[in-house]
Amino acid sequence: MTGQPLLQVRDLVVQYDGLRALDGVSFDVRRGEFLGLIGPNGAGKSTAFGAIAGTVRPTAGTITFDGRPIQGLAGHRIAKLGISRTFQHVRLFTSLTALENVTVAAATRHRSRRTARLRAQQLLEHVGLAHLATSPVAALSLGHQKLVAIARALANEPCLLMLDEMMSGIADHEWSHILSVLTDLRDTGLTLIVVEHIMEIIDRLTDRVIVFSDGRILAEGNSLDVQAQPAVRATYLGEPIA
CATH class of the missing domain: 3.40.50.300 (P-loop containing nucleotide triphosphate hydrolases)
Structure with missing residues (x-):
């Protein structure tokens, strides 16, 4: 530093x-x-x-x-x-799964949808949500939603x-x-x-x-x-x- x-x-x-x-x-x-x-x-x-x-x-x-x-x-x-940010009140696409939410963000850095999806899977694993990747965000607890928000912010690299x-x-x-x-x-x-x-x-x-x-x-x-x-x-x- x-x-x-x-x-x-x-x-x-x-x-x-x-x-x-x-x-x-x-x-x-x-x-x-x-x-x-x-x-x-x-x-x-x-x-x-x-x-x-x-x-x-x-x-x-x-x-x-x-x-x-x-x-x-x-x-x-x-x-x-x-610079990536999250919000106090979670702003996610509630009709999409956790993986889809993070993939959308990863697509801003990766042109290949496959690469973006793989990156999203890695980030969900990093935050401990790999087992909930295909769950709709609306069905997740608030804590899990905030982890998705962190993964999505990290997807911007x-x-x-x-x-x-x-x-x-x-x-x-x-x-x-x-x-x-x-x-x-x-x-x-x-x-x-x-x-x-x-x-x-x-x-x-x-x-x-x-x-x-x-x-x-x-x-x-x-x-x-x-x-x-x-x-x-x-x-x-x-x-x-x-």
């Missing part, structure tokens, strides 16, 4: 009708880093996430990915550059994967498996950004966290050090500053 950052965000502003959802946010993400974005609801972390992925248009500031400015580009163009509250709404045993899948991605050299409220996930998965509050960065550092800061405990954990 040395050299030029993979992602650079500088003075990012997102404004909606006089409300600044982001107010001059700047941070870097190193290659191979697992970064967590945390903060209370409405703090701006998901807005920053969307601006990087191309689903939110910045009002001002710059976003540079692998040396190229990407702020304001459409989401599909950003995806082609090597990204160098930066962005996960938006993947553990939301699922059982403990399911997020434990998802955490294991994500941890295994370290060996691939992938860079990861996660928005997550479950601090155990942040503690176990990330190298560094950035705490958002009122559209600005309140703190950053490793998870345990950041959580120990009085301002963070007051803003995010609801404890008074001594």
Whole structure:
């Protein structure tokens, strides 16, 4: 995780009708880093996430990915550059099987349908869903649907994967498996950004966290050090500053 950052965000502003959802946010993400974005609801972390992925248009500031400015580009163009994302509320083709969902995504990188299907089978095996490959997505549990979403995001062959509250709404045993899948991605050299409220996930998965509050960065550092800061405990954990 040395050299030029993979992602650079500088003075990012997102404004909606006089409300600044982001107010001059700047941070870097190193290659191979697992970064967590945390903060209370409405703090701006998901807005920053969307601006990087191309689903939110910045009002001002710059976003540079692998040396190229990407702020304001459409989401599909950003995806082609090597950024994949998932959504808190799963967005899958519910009428298709798990394998078909991932194959559709793999086809954006592989012209041969056979090759795309083989890649999709490999990814479903990687996330532990090979035995459910032919199951309709609508019949899967929420945890399994989120694993399909991860496999589909990986089918784009990204160098930066962005996960938006993947553990939301699922059982403990399911997020434990998802955490294991994500941890295994370290060996691939992938860079990861996660928005997550479950601090155990942040503690176990990330190298560094950035705490958002009122559209600005309140703190950053490793998870345990950041959580120990009085301002963070007051803003995010609801404890008074001594």
